[in-house]
Amino acid sequence: MSLSWGQLSGQLVENSLKKRIPFIGEFELTPRCNLHCKMCYVCQDSSNKKIMKEERTAKEWIRLAYEARDAGMLFLLLTGGEVFLRTDFKNIYEELSKMGLFITLFTNGTMITPEIASWLGRIAPSQVEITLYGASSETYGRVCGNPDGFLRTMRGLKLLLDQSINVQIKTTIIKENMEDYDRLVEIADSFGLNLGVVNYVAPRRDGNRHSPIQERLSPIELATFEEKVSMKEFTEQTNLLSDKLSELQSDTILSHSKDIAKYKKQQDLLIKDYYTDNFPCNSGKNSFWVTWDGKMVPCTFMDSPATYPFEKGFQTAWEELKKSCNLVPVCTTCQECSLNEYCQSCPATLRMETGSFTEPAPYLCKLAQERQMNADKYMKYGGIFNEGICETNI
Numbered sequence: 001m002s003l004s005w006g007q008l009s010g011q012l013v014e015n016s017l018k019k020r021i022p023f024i025g026e027f028e029l030t031p032r033c034n035l036h037c038k039m040c041y042v043c044q045d046s047s048n049k050k051i052m053k054e055e056r057t058a059k060e061w062i063r064l065a066y067e068a069r070d071a072g073m074l075f076l077l078l079t080g081g082e083v084f085l086r087t088d089f090k091n092i093y094e095e096l097s098k099m100g101l102f103i104t105l106f107t108n109g110t111m112i113t114p115e116i117a118s119w120l121g122r123i124a125p126s127q128v129e130i131t132l133y134g135a136s137s138e139t140y141g142r143v144c145g146n147p148d149g150f151l152r153t154m155r156g157l158k159l160l161l162d163q164s165i166n167v168q169i170k171t172t173i174i175k176e177n178m179e180d181y182d183r184l185v186e187i188a189d190s191f192g193l194n195l196g197v198v199n200y201v202a203p204r205r206d207g208n209r210h211s212p213i214q215e216r217l218s219p220i221e222l223a224t225f226e227e228k229v230s231m232k233e234f235t236e237q238t239n240l241l242s243d244k245l246s247e248l249q250s251d252t253i254l255s256h257s258k259d260i261a262k263y264k265k266q267q268d269l270l271i272k273d274y275y276t277d278n279f280p281c282n283s284g285k286n287s288f289w290v291t292w293d294g295k296m297v298p299c300t301f302m303d304s305p306a307t308y309p310f311e312k313g314f315q316t317a318w319e320e321l322k323k324s325c326n327l328v329p330v331c332t333t334c335q336e337c338s339l340n341e342y343c344q345s346c347p348a349t350l351r352m353e354t355g356s357f358t359e360p361a362p363y364l365c366k367l368a369q370e371r372q373m374n375a376d377k378y379m380k381y382g383g384i385f386n387e388g389i390c391e392t393n394i
């Protein structure tokens with residue numbers, strides 16, 4: 001029996017979850033960025049000398065990647081800040097790409113030149129994800145402090161697509177760019193791409209909570225925005241589905257119904273298993289994040305629990321992280337909350353919002369209430385964006 005890549009990777013992910021293998025890694029190579037987005041939770045000035053000194057060297061990242069690969073890592077995300085600000089990025093990427101890993105790059109796209117695109121085209125990553133912060137120079141000026149960013153991002157996007165690189169685009173919606181959403185969808189359509197949406201804007205990870213929170217949508221604004229987007233997607237998907245169904249013979253569908261039921265049951269069991277854990281995701285189970293200054297943490301939004309892979313070696317740090325994740329306390333109020341199907345609460349979001357793993361977060365509570373009201377109103381699924389929370393707002 002042959003397997004498709006989707007089936008094979010699904011089985012590998014499932015296996016790594018069961019065996020707690022560090023299958024998915026994320027390296028945050030720098031916090032420095034040439035943009036200064038108002039909602040960014042990590043960025044530092046591009047020429048900050050102190051930060052540059054504290055960043056881990058290319059040699060250290062490459063050695064860590066070898067150790068992680070030997071421990072089971074197959075998928076690796078390289079992110080920042082802006083990765084192309086590192087003068088040694090080419091060296092890092094070329095070495096990592098020889099290791100047989102599936103690499104994804106997150107970038108703001110502004111630093112992609114014809115030379116960089118053609119270099120990347122020769123050793124293409126599995127995927128490049130570019131975030132669009134607005135649909136005009138004016139919005140880039142307001143959101144990122146750099147009006148040139150818009151045209152430079154558009155240029156970067158085209159250059160990568162010209163090299164046939166697999167590019168995905170997404171946006172982070174805040175007050176300053178909310179009005180651009182429809183235009184962003186049109187831009188995505190013009191490239192034949194879908195537009196992903198990161199809907200959760202976290203406080204800064206370094207504890208400076210002011211800026212990103214001030215810029216993000218209020219719970220009512222966010223729930224209303226989600227409603228608008230989900231109605232649009234819902235209509236499109238329903239139309240697509242009814243087109244597909246009308247093409248199929250009903251006996252063909254019936255012949256697969258048993259398999260579908262079996263698969264669904266397996267999936268439900270798996271999901272139930274994840275959700276009874278203290279992390280409702282694969283953080284600390286088969287995935288890890290390494291911060292620019294060398295801490296291994298469960299995910300991008302967490303600064304604790306942390307272990308130290310550059311000092312202790314990858315395997316020891318991973319073993320310690322897994323143990324520490326098991327000790328992260330569960331918020332009992334959230335566990336028993338009737339709204340949790342509408343809520344993005346998890347150890348990371350609670351900690352970012354309240355400073356504690358066990359305190360319900362007022363912002364999330366209000367958002368969940370708004371989503372439930374909308375869901376009741378339209379009698380349809382309200383948590384359509386929940387999977388978006390694990391996207392970084394990079």
Ligand code: SF4
Nearest residue numbers: 033035037040081394
């Ligand atoms: S959100 Fe991304 S592009 Fe914007 S400042 Fe932060 S790292 Fe840079």
Ligand code: SF4
Nearest residue numbers: 334337343360365368
């Ligand atoms: S954060 Fe609030 S709404 Fe969300 S699960 Fe916890 S108590 Fe419920």
Ligand code: SF4
Nearest residue numbers: 281283299346348390
């Ligand atoms: S934000 Fe929460 S759900 Fe997402 S990866 Fe982090 S811990 Fe998991």
